[in-house]
Amino acid sequence: MKALIELYIQQFKTTIATMFAYRASLLIWMIGQVLEPLVYLIVWSIVSNASGGSVGDYTTKQFAAYFILLMLVNQVTYTWVMYEFEYRIRQGTLSFALLKPVHPIHSDIADNISSKLITTPFMVLVAGVLTAIFHPSISPALWAIALFIPTLLLAFALRFLIEWTLAQSAFWTTRVGAINQIYFVLMLFLSGQFAPLTLFPYPIQVVAYVLPFRWLISFPIDLVSGRLTLDQAFVGLGAQAAWLVISYFLFRLVWRAGTKVYAAVGA
Amino acid sequence: MNYIRMFVAFFWVAIAGEVAYRVNFFFQLFQSLVSLVVAVAGLGIIFSYTNTLGGWGHEEILALVGVYLLVGGIIGLVIQPGMQQFIESVRDGTLDFTLTKPEDAQLLVSIRQVNIWSLIDIMLGLGVLAFALVRLGEKVGGAEAGEFLLMLAAGAVIIYSFFLILATLSFWFVRVENFLTIFQSMYEAGRWPVSLYPGWLRYGLTFIVPVAFATTVPAEALTGRLTLTTIVAALGIAVFLLVVSRYFWRVGLRHYSGTSA
Numbered sequence: 001m002k003a004l005i006e007l008y009i010q011q012f013k014t015t016i017a018t019m020f021a022y023r024a025s026l027l028i029w030m031i032g033q034v035l036e037p038l039v040y041l042i043v044w045s046i047v048s049n050a051s052g053g054s055v056g057d058y059t060t061k062q063f064a065a066y067f068i069l070l071m072l073v074n075q076v077t078y079t080w081v082m083y084e085f086e087y088r089i090r091q092g093t094l095s096f097a098l099l100k101p102v103h104p105i106h107s108d109i110a111d112n113i114s115s116k117l118i119t120t121p122f123m124v125l126v127a128g129v130l131t132a133i134f135h136p137s138i139s140p141a142l143w144a145i146a147l148f149i150p151t152l153l154l155a156f157a158l159r160f161l162i163e164w165t166l167a168q169s170a171f172w173t174t175r176v177g178a179i180n181q182i183y184f185v186l187m188l189f190l191s192g193q194f195a196p197l198t199l200f201p202y203p204i205q206v207v208a209y210v211l212p213f214r215w216l217i218s219f220p221i222d223l224v225s226g227r228l229t230l231d232q233a234f235v236g237l238g239a240q241a242a243w244l245v246i247s248y249f250l251f252r253l254v255w256r257a258g259t260k261v262y263a264a265v266g267a
Numbered sequence: 268m269n270y271i272r273m274f275v276a277f278f279w280v281a282i283a284g285e286v287a288y289r290v291n292f293f294f295q296l297f298q299s300l301v302s303l304v305v306a307v308a309g310l311g312i313i314f315s316y317t318n319t320l321g322g323w324g325h326e327e328i329l330a331l332v333g334v335y336l337l338v339g340g341i342i343g344l345v346i347q348p349g350m351q352q353f354i355e356s357v358r359d360g361t362l363d364f365t366l367t368k369p370e371d372a373q374l375l376v377s378i379r380q381v382n383i384w385s386l387i388d389i390m391l392g393l394g395v396l397a398f399a400l401v402r403l404g405e406k407v408g409g410a411e412a413g414e415f416l417l418m419l420a421a422g423a424v425i426i427y428s429f430f431l432i433l434a435t436l437s438f439w440f441v442r443v444e445n446f447l448t449i450f451q452s453m454y455e456a457g458r459w460p461v462s463l464y465p466g467w468l469r470y471g472l473t474f475i476v477p478v479a480f481a482t483t484v485p486a487e488a489l490t491g492r493l494t495l496t497t498i499v500a501a502l503g504i505a506v507f508l509l510v511v512s513r514y515f516w517r518v519g520l521r522h523y524s525g526t527s528a
Contacts, residue, residue: 024445032452038468039456046463047317055316133465181298185305194309199316 007102011110012117019118030119033074034126040194041067041134056199062225065136066196068127069221074193075123076152077159077216079112082183085167086176094262105164112160140226147233148224154240159216161247171258186211192218212243273370274378281381295384299336299391306332306458307395321463323490328460330399331486335458337392338422338481342454343385345378346427347447350434352380354444357437357523366520373516377427400489407489414488414498421505422481428508429477431516438519450476457482480504 019026041064048060058066088094097104130136140148166183170176188194189204190213197205197218208214219236222228228236285291310332314325323331353376356362365372365379400407433446457478461469473479484501487493 024442025448028445028448028452031449032455035452035456039459042463042465042468043313043320043459046321047313050317050319175294178294178297181301185301188305189308195312199312 004102004106007106008110011107012114015111015114016118019115026119030122033078033123034071037067037071037074037193038130041130044195045134056196058196058199059137061135061137063196064130064134065138065225066221068130068134068136069138069224070193070217071130072123072127073152073155073217073220075116075120077156079108079160079163080115081108081112081160082163082167082176082180085164086170086174089170089262090174098259098262108164109160138225140224143230144223144226144228144233147237148220151220151223151233151237151240154237154244155216155220158212158240158244158247161244161251162212162216165247165251165254168254168258171262187213187217190214191216192221196222209239212247215240215243269370270374270378273375277379278381278383281383285383291384292387295387299387303332303336303391303395306335321460323460326399326402327486327490330396330403330489331460331482332458333392333394333396333399334419334486334489335392335482336388336395338419338426338457338485339454340385340388340390340392341423342426342430342481343382343388345381346423346430348380348382349377350430350447351444352376353434354437354447362523372520373431373513377431396489403490406491411489411491414493415485418480418485418488418493418498418501421501422485424505425477425480425501425508428505428512431512432508435512435515435519438522454478454481460486477504477508 044055044058044063044067045060048055048058048063053059055063088097094104097107163183166179167176169179173179189200190197190208190211192208192214197208197214200208208218215236219240223233223236307329310325310328313320314328318324320328353362356365356376362372362376365375368375430447430450433443433450436446437443453472453476456464456468456472461472461479461483464472469479480501484493484497487497
């Protein structure tokens with residue numbers, strides 16, 4: 001345990017040093033993180049204003065709240081591992097990570113958290129500016145605000161595990177680009193990044209609720225917007241916990257099988 | 268013309284290099300098709316709640332998506348690969364070899380790197396455009412088509428000059444690939460008419476990162492929205508940027524001393 005804590009602290013330092021060395025890459029990443037929700041916010045606001053101030057069960061101001069919160073939930077839950085893992089395997093750098101006495105996922109967790117510590121103040125600032133421009137409105141109960149943090153943390157853990165597990169497909173194929181793209185498309189529509197799920201046709205909503213996607217992004221947003229009853233909130237927490245357990249077992253399974261076929265292509 | 272012959276030659280070299288990786292075709296086709304489906308499905312959802320988006324109809328925005336794919340394909344086919352390789356060649360000094368060639372070096376670095384798989388995006392873009400135009404029917408006449416081609420050319424020149432100016436910065440700074448990546452994420456915003464965006468973003472996408480001239484303006488030409496002011500502005504900016512980028516290139520080249528060779 002003590003060794004693990006030391007590893008985390010060391011990884012924090014390394015990541016922070018690296019990130020300051022690659023400020024420009026960081027800036028590009030953040031532009032993308034802001035621009036995409038902003039574009040959808042603008043598009044849906046225009047649709048809403050054109051049809052008398054609301055679309056479905058969202059008013060213009062609620063759209064603003066939805067997409068600003070989306071930006072923040074994305075900020076808490078994003079990972080880079082789907083882009084990076086393929087490179088590690090192709091270049092064989094995973095071999096060095098395998099030599100270490102701890103699982104490589106630990107350094108990714110530490111890396112992910114420290115990158116967020118640096119970028120979050122910026123995103124909060126952007127959210128503040130967007131709030132001033134678009135006047136979002138939400139009306140959550142106190143318990144909803146209290147539950148928001150746990151759902152957010154569960155969403156982060158779940159997305160991290162899912163994306164880490166999917167990234168391991170690089171053990172078997174060098175064409176992870178296609179797999180990643182399918183995943184991103186599913187995320188775009190089923191997690192609520194493109195629009196609130198209630199605006200989609202009913203069958204799509206059902207699929208989104210059954211699969212893990214909704215519980216990654218739109219569930220925490222709906223919760224803190226005051227759109228859920230207490231029962232619905234607990235169902236959501238349960239779904240998050242259940243998917244977390246499933247993802248954990250999948251992650252273990254895939255890792256065991258993957259490291260068996262791994263042959264360090266580039267090393 | 269000599270340069271066209273050279274471009275054709277580079278094009279064949281690229282094809283020869285890629286036929287070894289034929290499976291790439293299917294993966295590229297798959298990825299392009301997926302992004303097309305995403306764009307079309309997204310529009311479908313939005314237009315199930317409204318008839319117009321900022322004054323643009325469903326088919327008109329579809330035409331814009333076609334232009335977006337088409338121009339994205341042109342950028343990916345020759346502009347971006349060329350500039351990326353140019354930046355690299357400044358860093359490792361291999362630009363020396365280009366400079367010793369008897370042809371104009373700016374032109375050489377601009378056309379010598381071709382990513383043939385972007386042809387798929389160009390084809391898909393043309394397909395979407397054709398589909399949208401059929402649906403729009405009578406509204407698009409010869410005048411619109413002419414204006415469209417003119418604005419498409421102006422847009423391509425503007426984007427090319429913009430890329431070249433950014434790339435020539437590599438004569439002074441080491442890491443400028445990042446600027447090219449910024450363009451990629453800003454280009455995404457070009458899938459919608461820039462007139463939707465609030466003022467500050469619209470100006471940013473028009474004059475700082477000229478995405479508007481690449482996608483919105485040609486689509487405006489097709490849908491009969493183009494004003495004389497826009498035509499003059501687009502042509503003026505195209506010529507201006509072309510001259511400025513040439514100037515950047517010459518000043519930069521004087522600064523270049525060959526790093527490792």
